[in-house]
Each structure stands twice: as structure tokens, then as C-alpha cells.
Amino acid sequence: MKLFVVDPHTIYRRGLAACLESLPEVRSVGQAASVRQAWEDEALFASDLVLVDHAMSGGLDFLGAVREATGAPVVVCSSLCSEDAVLAALQSGAAGVLRKETLTTESLATAIRAAASGTGVVTPELLRDLLDGLAPDGYEKPAAARLTDREQQVLSLIADGHPTREVAQQLCYSERTVKNVLHDVVTKLGARSRSQAVAHAVREGLI
Numbered sequence: 128m129k130l131f132v133v134d135p136h137t138i139y140r141r142g143l144a145a146c147l148e149s150l151p152e153v154r155s156v157g158q159a160a161s162v163r164q165a166w167e168d169e170a171l172f173a174s175d176l177v178l179v180d181h182a183m184s185g186g187l188d189f190l191g192a193v194r195e196a197t198g199a200p201v202v203v204c205s206s207l208c209s210e211d212a213v214l215a216a217l218q219s220g221a222a223g224v225l226r227k228e229t230l231t232t233e234s235l236a237t238a239i240r241a242a243a244s245g246t247g248v249v250t251p252e253l254l255r256d257l258l259d260g261l262a263p264d265g266y267e268k269p270a271a272a273r274l275t276d277r278e279q280q281v282l283s284l285i286a287d288g289h290p291t292r293e294v295a296q297q298l299c300y301s302e303r304t305v306k307n308v309l310h311d312v313v314t315k316l317g318a319r320s321r322s323q324a325v326a327h328a329v330r331e332g333l334i
Contacts, residue, residue, distance in 0.1 A: 128243060131157040131174040133165045134204070135183045139227070143178065143204065146232050150239065162189045174199050176243055180227075181216050182207035190219040200242045204230065237288040246290035274312065274333050281308045283334045286325045 130147050134140040137160065144156040157170035162185040165171050174197060181187045181203050190201050200222035205212070208226045216224050222242040225234070274282065277298075284294045291309075295302045309321050318324040328334045 128153050128175040128239075129155050129157075129170070129173055130239070131159070131165070131168075131171050131177045131199075133159045133162065133177065133179040133183070133186075133189070135160050135180070143235075146235055147178075147239070149232070150236055152240070162186065165189070165193070172197055176239060177201045178204050180205045180207075181212070181219075181221070187215060187219055190216060190221050194220045200245075202238060202242050234288070240293075241288045241290045244290040244292060246288075274315070274328065278308055278312050278315075279334050281305055282312055282325060282328050285309065285321065286329060286334060 130153055132140055132144050132147070134143065140158055140160065144158055147153050147156045155170070157168055157174065159165035159168055159171070161183065165179075171177070171193070177193055177197070177199050179186055179189060179193075179201060181190060182205050190203070193199070194201050201220060202223040202225065203216045203221045204225045204227055205216075206227045208224065213224050223238055225238055280298055281294055281300075284297060285291075289297070291302050291305050294300075295305045298305070300308075309324070312328075313319075313321055313324045316324045316327050318327055325334075
């Protein structure tokens with residue numbers, strides 16, 4: 128993959144690029160300190176995936192614009208991870224949101240691979256915040272929801288950022304089976320999406 132990092136903080140940006148360059152599937156990592164510099168760099172338009180801090184000037188608008196211009200998924204790496212900020216990033220087209228302070232080489236690699244395969248990535252603690260904030264007034268969580276061993280295995284791997292294909296390979300299931308399990312879990316937990324199902328399961332200790 129060819130990646131591109133847009134972040135105004137030089138030391139962080141270079142460190143992030145170095146971590147990405149160490150991944151075996153990464154061929155190159157372009158860098159820019161601002162949205163303007165990113166648009167002026169031809170490497171951006173050849174990228175397979177873009178990482179950006181949406182808290183920078185013009186960062187939020189950049190998310191949707193770069194996805195439209197390049198077709199590449201965009202992952203947000205930021206310290207600005209309030210409920211509103213995460214929702215704004217996802218609604219603007221981000222394929223994932225990662226908190227800078229908790230990022231590791233391993234979690235970064237998992238997120239990159241998941242986003243590249245078309246799977247959205249939001250860390251469990253951010254999902255918990257979103258679930259709490261999105262629950263409507265009067266909402267009551269399922270009182271006695273229990274997950275089967277298979278549902279726990281699948282949901283745990285999804286929570287760790289693994290795409291459906293990898294989950295199927297690790298558990299020796301078909302992708303259709305994994306998708307059916309996820310559908311059943313979402314229904315069982317009364318969630319509106321698999322992300323909310325993961326958040327609920329993590330918060331309630333179901334996985």
C-alpha cells in the first residue's frame with residue numbers, strides 16, 4: 128500500500144510515518160504538514176489510504192474531499208475525540224477514528240489493514256462514548272442479553288479491528304457465516320449497527 132499522512136506536528140507525523148513504513152505491506156508513506164501541502168503533493172493522489180488529524184485547520188472538510196478526489200479511505204488519528212468530534216469525522220467520510228494517546232504500532236497496523244479492506248475502525252473506548260451519547264431518552268439496554276461462544280469470538284475479533292475476512296479465516300468460517308453472526312448479535316443486543324453492538328458488548332463485559 129501507498130499511504131499518506133497529514134498532520135501539523137512534525138515529530139508526531141514523522142514518528143507515525145516511521146511506524147507505517149515498518150509494516151511489510153506498506154510501500155511508501157507521503158507526508159504533509161497542512162491540507163494545502165497535501166493537495167499540492169502528487170503522492171496524495173496515488174495513495175491507497177490517508178491518515179489525517181481532523182483537528183487541524185481545514186481537516187474536517189479535507190476528509191470528504193480527499194475521499195472523493197482519490198477514492199482512498201481516510202483514517203483519523205487525533206487527540207480531538209469527543210463524541211461530537213468522532214461523529215463529525217465519521218459523517219464526513221472517515222473510515223476510522225483512532226485516539227493518538229492510545230495508539231500503538233500493533234493497533235495502528237490492525238486499523239490500517241481493516242480500513243484498507245473496507246472495514247470501519249473505531250477504538251472500543253470511543254465506541255462506548257458514542258453508544259452512551261447516541262442512546263435516546265428512555266432507551267433501556269437488553270436486560271438479559273447473552274452471547275454464545277461463537278458470537279463472543281466473532282465480536283471480540285471485530286472489536287480488535289479485524290475485518291470480516293480475517294475473522295472468517297481465524298475461526299475457519301465463511302464470510303457469510305461471520306456476517307450472519309454479526310447480524311444476529313446486533314439484533315440480540317438491540318443495537319443499530321455492529322459498532323454499537325461492539326460498544327455495548329465491551330461496556331457490559333460480554334466480550
